[in-house]
Amino acid sequence: MMRIDCPHCGPRAQAEFAYERTLDSIVTLDMAEDEAVARLYARANPRGFDDELWRHGFGCRQWLVLHRHRQTHEIASVAAFDPAIHS
Amino acid sequence: MTRYSALALLKAGLTGQRGWDRAWRDPEPTTHYDVIVIGGGGHGLATAYYLAKVHGIRNVAVLEKGWIGGGNTGRNTTIVRSNYRQKPLHDLFDFALGLWEGMSDELNYNVMFSPRGALFLGHSDSDMTVLAQRGDALRCDGIDAELLTRDQVRKLVPLLDMSPDARFPVHGGLIQRRGGTARHDAVAWGYARAADSLGVDIIQNCEVTGIVQSGGRVTGVETSRGKIGAGRVGICVAGNSGPVAALAGITLPIEAQTLQAFVTEQVKPMIDTVIMSQSLHCYISQSDKGGIVLGGDPDQFPSYAQRGLPPRIERAAAEAIALVPALSRLRMARCWAGTTDMSFDGSPIISALPVGGLYLNGGWCYGGFKATPGSGFVYAHLLATGAAHRLAAPFALDRFAEARPSTKRGSARCRSCADDADRLPPLRSARASRVRL
Numbered sequence: 001m002m003r004i005d006c007p008h009c010g011p012r013a014q015a016e017f018a019y020e021r022t023l024d025s026i027v028t029l030d031m032a033e034d035e036a037v038a039r040l041y042a043r044a045n046p047r048g049f050d051d052e053l054w055r056h057g058f059g060c061r062q063w064l065v066l067h068r069h070r071q072t073h074e075i076a077s078v079a080a081f082d083p084a085i086h087s
Numbered sequence: 088m089t090r091y092s093a094l095a096l097l098k099a100g101l102t103g104q105r106g107w108d109r110a111w112r113d114p115e116p117t118t119h120y121d122v123i124v125i126g127g128g129g130h131g132l133a134t135a136y137y138l139a140k141v142h143g144i145r146n147v148a149v150l151e152k153g154w155i156g157g158g159n160t161g162r163n164t165t166i167v168r169s170n171y172r173q174k175p176l177h178d179l180f181d182f183a184l185g186l187w188e189g190m191s192d193e194l195n196y197n198v199m200f201s202p203r204g205a206l207f208l209g210h211s212d213s214d215m216t217v218l219a220q221r222g223d224a225l226r227c228d229g230i231d232a233e234l235l236t237r238d239q240v241r242k243l244v245p246l247l248d249m250s251p252d253a254r255f256p257v258h259g260g261l262i263q264r265r266g267g268t269a270r271h272d273a274v275a276w277g278y279a280r281a282a283d284s285l286g287v288d289i290i291q292n293c294e295v296t297g298i299v300q301s302g303g304r305v306t307g308v309e310t311s312r313g314k315i316g317a318g319r320v321g322i323c324v325a326g327n328s329g330p331v332a333a334l335a336g337i338t339l340p341i342e343a344q345t346l347q348a349f350v351t352e353q354v355k356p357m358i359d360t361v362i363m364s365q366s367l368h369c370y371i372s373q374s375d376k377g378g379i380v381l382g383g384d385p386d387q388f389p390s391y392a393q394r395g396l397p398p399r400i401e402r403a404a405a406e407a408i409a410l411v412p413a414l415s416r417l418r419m420a421r422c423w424a425g426t427t428d429m430s431f432d433g434s435p436i437i438s439a440l441p442v443g444g445l446y447l448n449g450g451w452c453y454g455g456f457k458a459t460p461g462s463g464f465v466y467a468h469l470l471a472t473g474a475a476h477r478l479a480a481p482f483a484l485d486r487f488a489e490a491r492p493s494t495k496r497g498s499a500r501c502r503s504c505a506d507d508a509d510r511l512p513p514l515r516s517a518r519a520s521r522v523r524l
Contacts, residue, residue, distance in 0.1 A: 001396055001397060001398070019387060022389075037488060040431075041431055041487040041488075043329065043340065045330070045343055046329065046333070047330045047343075050389070052388075070389050070390055
């Protein structure tokens with residue numbers, strides 16, 4: 001189990017959080033169809049760090065951006081999701 | 088190579104069982120192969136076997152970074168069945184089941200295929216409606232499916248909790264009597280031995296580190312044991328499809344996730360059917376050694392750790408005990424995890440890739456083991472002919488892009504890609520794929 005350091009609530013057990021998708025697969029309303037399809041279906045799926053969108057469902061219910069290693073589960077950073085920066 | 092038989096066993100018994108040939112060679116890689124299969128799991132080894140057997144292509148190498156069958160082939164719950172609801176899936180899986188039935192004879196290797204019946208439990212009226220619909224769909228395509236009443240299920244599995252206050256009441260079930268289990272390691276070893284005897288080189292401890300291309304076409308692979316040339320390269324590494332495809336600069340509609348399985352201490356025979364509850368995601372069977380094998384939920388986030396979350400273990404045990412209370416007396420002996428290739432519509436990808444001569448067999452989600460022989464057969468066809476086998480045609484990679492018209496209704500803008508994949512016509516929906524196959 002991971003412990004995720006929520007920027008709003010502090011360190012909490014992973015069970016409170018839900019993985020949503022990778023940060024690079026967010027589709028915005030003004031996106032062209034080709035790009036939207038590519039973003040929906042193509043995944044880098046690295047055996048290493050990736051940026052991921054998680055939701056603190058059983059806490060502050062806010063969206064978070066985790067920079068997480070997919071083999072070691074090391075979480076290098078947790079940030080509050082900011083549409084101006086992240087999408 | 089010595090053919091395995093009762094007589095050969097008896098004869099070798101007179102000399103202390105010494106003098107058996109090794110089951111497959113340990114060759115050094117040559118400089119060039121007609122076909123290289125990346126991945127020495129059941130699927131890759133079966134592919135190599137059918138390339139040699141069916142298509143006469145014997146200058147073939149299987150490259151395995153570890154030891155054969157050490158990935159998901161050795162980490163699943165060994166359940167074999169073909170009763171999938173959607174036609175493209177049950178056509179492929181039922182073809183595979185036919186090959187399972189003759190596999191031990193075909194390979195001259197006892198894979199201990201045991202068609203002991205694969206039973207889905209229904210826990211409510213709506214469960215029973217869904218099971219009846221599924222059974223009808225299967226029977227329309229000639230696949231055996233039998234709807235069972237509560238009393239029939241009770242007779243079949245007397246240890247199920249049928250009391251009035253059962254946590255998960257059993258309303259009935261749907262059984263595929265041809266389904267069952269097989270010895271997973273033996274499947275890898277049997278295909279390896281049979282492929283090797285036809286001239287296929289099985290090269291272990293050989294990790295592919297690069298895919299060599301020239302003019303938009305694959306010409307070989309870089310490996311931890313040097314560069315090897317190839318006419319065609321087939322990726323067959325479900326669980327690691329992303330990183331291997333990335334070597335050729337290709338991204339796939341696949342995410343890796345962890346799925347765990349568990350086994351209890353060994354006891355005398357107590358469950359002689361495969362018990363599955365798709366409402367609970369609980370899978371119970373008893374191995375020939377006597378351990379009760381349990382399967383549960385995936386971890387629901389991307390991971391290559393091959394180690395799962397403790398709450399999943401707790402939940403699988405709780406569900407199994409609720410269904411079969413006698414299991415509460417057993418100790419859990421081991422738990423382990425595999426890395427599953429989760430495709431976005433819950434179906435495999437058996438397809439040419441955008442690089443000439445490069446092919447992919449992956450995206451099996453949680454359902455790869457039961458497909459092993461069928462997957463190898465249709466993938467060998469693709470690698471040998473360059474054209475998809477009839478049964479593999481629905482599983483081409485371009486199906487994701489071709490769903491684009493549906494996005495005109497705005498589904499591409501849905502928050503979840505699951506909503507989008509719901510509209511892929513012939514395949515299972517991504518939403519349904521959260522329910523384990």
